[in-house]
Amino acid sequence: METDVYAKNCPSRQVLDRIGDAWSVLIVSSLKDGSLRYTELAQRINGVSPKMLTQTLRGLERDGIVTRTVHAVVPPRVDYALTTLGRSLLSLCNALQDWAEMHIGDVLDAREAYDSRV
Amino acid sequence: METDVYAKNCPSRQVLDRIGDAWSVLIVSSLKDGSLRYTELAQRINGVSPKMLTQTLRGLERDGIVTRTVHAVVPPRVDYALTTLGRSLLSLCNALQDWAEMHIGDVLDAREAYDSRV
DNA sequence: CAGCATCCTGTTGGATACTG
DNA sequence: CAGTATCCAACAGGATGCTG
Numbered sequence: 001m002e003t004d005v006y007a008k009n010c011p012s013r014q015v016l017d018r019i020g021d022a023w024s025v026l027i028v029s030s031l032k033d034g035s036l037r038y039t040e041l042a043q044r045i046n047g048v049s050p051k052m053l054t055q056t057l058r059g060l061e062r063d064g065i066v067t068r069t070v071h072a073v074v075p076p077r078v079d080y081a082l083t084t085l086g087r088s089l090l091s092l093c094n095a096l097q098d099w100a101e102m103h104i105g106d107v108l109d110a111r112e113a114y115d116s117r118v
Numbered sequence: 119m120e121t122d123v124y125a126k127n128c129p130s131r132q133v134l135d136r137i138g139d140a141w142s143v144l145i146v147s148s149l150k151d152g153s154l155r156y157t158e159l160a161q162r163i164n165g166v167s168p169k170m171l172t173q174t175l176r177g178l179e180r181d182g183i184v185t186r187t188v189h190a191v192v193p194p195r196v197d198y199a200l201t202t203l204g205r206s207l208l209s210l211c212n213a214l215q216d217w218a219e220m221h222i223g224d225v226l227d228a229r230e231a232y233d234s235r236v
Numbered sequence: 237c238a239g240c241a242t243c244c245t246g247t248t249g250g251a252t253a254c255t256g
Numbered sequence: 257c258a259g260t261a262t263c264c265a266a267c268a269g270g271a272t273g274c275t276g
Contacts, residue, residue, distance in 0.1 A: 051240085054240080075238085077237075
């Protein structure tokens with residue numbers, strides 16, 4: 001059936017869920033210029049809680065999008081970086097953000113028109 | 119501050135929220151070949167409830183991404199179609215799905231490796 | 237520093253039933 | 257046909273406190 005393409009557990013849907021997660025996009029975008037430490041990520045991504053940061057990073061690591069490197073030093077130091085797969089996802093995230101910045105005006109206008117139209 | 123780019127209510131974030139919504143992506147993709155009726159959309163998008171379909175369609179309409187055309191006939195007929203803005207979003211959705219199909223294998227492999235690595 | 241565990245609340249969204 | 261309305265379970269995710 002053609003409709004299966006849109007089924008909940010179809011391949012693209014699983015990827016969509018990850019891309020759809022705002023924190024994931026934000027993390028991947030933050031890592032565009034190279035690796036960052038846990039705290040550096042936390043600082044760059046405004047409003048993320050430690051819980052969500054860790055959770056999202058684990059998901060990205062599991063999906064092969066970021067690497068997690070623990071340095072055996074005191075105090076601990078953990079670096080996160082994009083994998084090759086992650087960098088390919090980055091292009092997509094950039095496309096997302098480019099579209100967003102380019103069309104946010106249109107969207108906002110449309111909303112205003114819709115809302116004032118009752 | 120540079121970190122404001124990632125703030126919760128920054129412009130790109132609002133658009134991200136819409137794109138991040140799986141139902142939105144699915145609806146926009148479904149409308150790629152032209153307008154569809156409410157029920158046709160429901161059939162194509164496997165597993166969507168009337169509630170979510172209506173809710174998402176309203177959101178897309180408000181954002182200027184789809185048009186909603188009510189025909190004064192009995193039984194009622196309502197057509198949904200992409201606007202120009204919607205079609206531009208469609209390209210992005212296509213890019214999303216292309217990426218998903220291209221890399222789902224890598225992601226699945228990475229997950230398996232991660233899970234069995236415990 | 238880089239988390240993990242726990243609690244707790246708000247939101248999401250499915251199921252179900254009804255309507256112009 | 258194309259929704260709307262209501263209820264409710266599940267999950268997301270913030271706050272807080274603790275640890276190797």
